[in-house]
Amino acid sequence: MxxxxxxLSLLNIQSITPSRLEAGGPWALRFDGYRHVKCGAVLAGSCWVTVGDMEPVRVEAGDCYLISGGAPYRMAGDLKTEAVHAPVAYREAVDGVLRYGTADEVVIVGGPIGLDEANARLLLDILPPFVHVPARSGQAEALRAALGLLAHESTAPGLGGEFMADLIARIVFVQTLRAHAAAAAAEGRPPGGWLSALMDPQIGPALRLMHEDKARQWTVAELATAVGMSRSSFALRFKTAVGSAPLDHLLRWRMHSAGQELRQTGRTVHSIAADWGYGSESAFSNAFKRVMGVSPRAYRVGAPARAGGPVKAPLPMGR
Structure with a gap:
């Protein structure tokens, strides 16, 4: 894999059925931050999106975007118009469709993407507050078919409509992540963590090697040799691209994966430790607690992981 x-398999992605916004004239809506990720697509027209204190970004037909990290944001046809709190406006929505303002000059479909709380930081820590994939970019081409289906399901849902909309929203979400990684690599943007590092011609293969054999106890020298680099050059380039040292990244991924097994299976801690290349349960437990903040047994019975930065408490989602 x-x-x-x-x-993504660790994140247990949950998409809430997307809602549709049709707006026109001088309009503006302000949204509370979402706990994890908001995914959106512009089906027609254009508008402004302002996330937190960032400069407004113009999004147009065919564009997709992600808003992450709990930042509040604003959508507007006119930047000078005073914004109405979105949950108030959405009280007038009918069957998930809000017709706001004077016409349907812009049509947007979007909804929240929920992630497994224990593993959400694996993704949220490396995403910027706003990811924008313009329709004119080469990476957006693969999104067009999904957007066509999403537009159809949001206007004329048939049998199994909610299920279909959920599946399509997931496809748009993953394809937007792919496009973000590809664009960051192509444009030489500042390093964006392991996701954009996957596109690096030498760090990407090293990351794939790490994930292919979960029990192998890699050394930095072995990884460097495998991708044709010196140990020191590889270690520096990896940390610059990913944001952590090679073995620290490997340990974090392994312990999050082991944590999923602890909660989803009845296997013993000893057998899970052996699968992940640990010769003793105590060595595995020490490594697990270092990353997750609690022991394997405490984690299994529901104790929350205390690794990484905190995720903001959920706010009313509106639409």
């Missing part, structure tokens, strides 16, 4: 698939 490739690294992105590995992480």
């Amino acid at each position: 490739d690294p992105l698939s590995n992480v």
Whole structure:
């Protein structure tokens, strides 16, 4: 399994049925931050999106975007118009469709993406507050078919409509992550963690090697040799691209993966430790607690992980 698939399998992605906004004239809506990720797509027209204190970004037909990390944001046809709190406006929505303002000059479909709380930081820590994939970019081409289906389901849902909308929203979400990684690599943007590092011609293969054999006890020298680099050059380039040292990244992914097994299976801690290449349960337990903040047994019975930065408490989602 490739690294992105590995992480996505840990996130237990849950998409709430997307809602549709049709707006026109001088309009503006302000939204509370979402706990994890908001995924959106512009089906027609254009508008402004302002996330937190960032400069407004113009999004147009065919564009997709992600808003992450709990930042509040604003959507507007006119930046000078005073914004109405979105949950108030959405009281007038009918069957998930809000017609706001004077017409349907812009049509947007979007909804929240929920992630497994224990593993959410694996993704949230490396995403910027706003990811924008313009329709004119080469990476957006693969999104067009999904957007066509999403537009159809949001206007004329048939049998199994909610299920279909959920599946399509997930496809748009993952494809937007792919596009973000590809664009960051192509444009030489500052390093964006393991996701954009997957596109690096030498660090990407190293990451894939790490994820292919969960029990192998890699050394930095072995990884460097495998991708044709010196140990020192590899260690520096990896930390610059990913944001952590090679073995620290490997340990974090392994312990999050082991944590999923602890909660989803009845296997003993000893057998899980052996699967992940640990010769003793105590060595595995020490490594697990270092990353997750609690012991394997405490984690299994529901104790929350205390690793990484805190995720903001949920706010009313509106739409």
